[in-house]
Amino acid sequence: MQHNPPIIGLAGGIGSGKSTIANLFNDLGIQSVDADDVARETVAIGSDCLAEIHLRYGDDILLDDGSLNRGKLRGIVFNNSNERTWLEQLTHPAIRKQLLEQLRQATSHYVLMVHPLLFETGQNSQCRFTIAIDVPLSLQRLRVVNRDNTSEVDADKIIASQLSNDERLSKADFVLENTGNIIDLNGKVHRLHKEILELL
DSSP, X not given: XXXXXXXXXXXOOTTSOHHHHHHHHHHTTOEEEEHHHHHHHHTSTTOHHHHHHHHHHOGGGBOTTSOBOXXXXXXXXXXXXXXXXXXXXXXXXXXXXXXXXXXXTOOSSSXXXXXXTTTTTTGGGGOSEEEEEEOOHHHHHHHHHHHHTOOHHHHHHHHHTSOOHHHHHXXXXXXXXXXXXXXXXXXXXXXXXXHHHHHO
């Protein structure tokens, strides 16, 4: 019989440092599945989801190589709630299915589900415990602007479309503060990892 490791949810808004934190857990031998990576696979060239998106928005939504123009799609859905709802209804079930398949294949003591919308999509119901990343809004905005080469206005729109930091923290079992010092953060991850292992 296959042993499925318990799922620990790792939630944080855009620019909260989810990937960095997941990598620190990976260094401790804990596997992780990132919903953003799965979301990209769901709309990859040849996927049913990409075919539906292409049908709805036409050739403009594709880049020259036939892949999705993510920036253009983001512009459409963040300025139109109906389009955003349509896209979520198309992609969320596919993402959820793929995510759970990958999580089931993990072999570490527990597996991290890294998800920006963990609570919004109800995926926290799959988790034994949940961790929320606590990051100041000003730092979050700065990271998004620098990383995605976007304006503060667009960064704020994306941040506003997700749960507020306080709401996320209130729903989680553990809070991991990430104010930017990697050595400090590494120590926090080590302590949290130990605590989770003891609880499991």
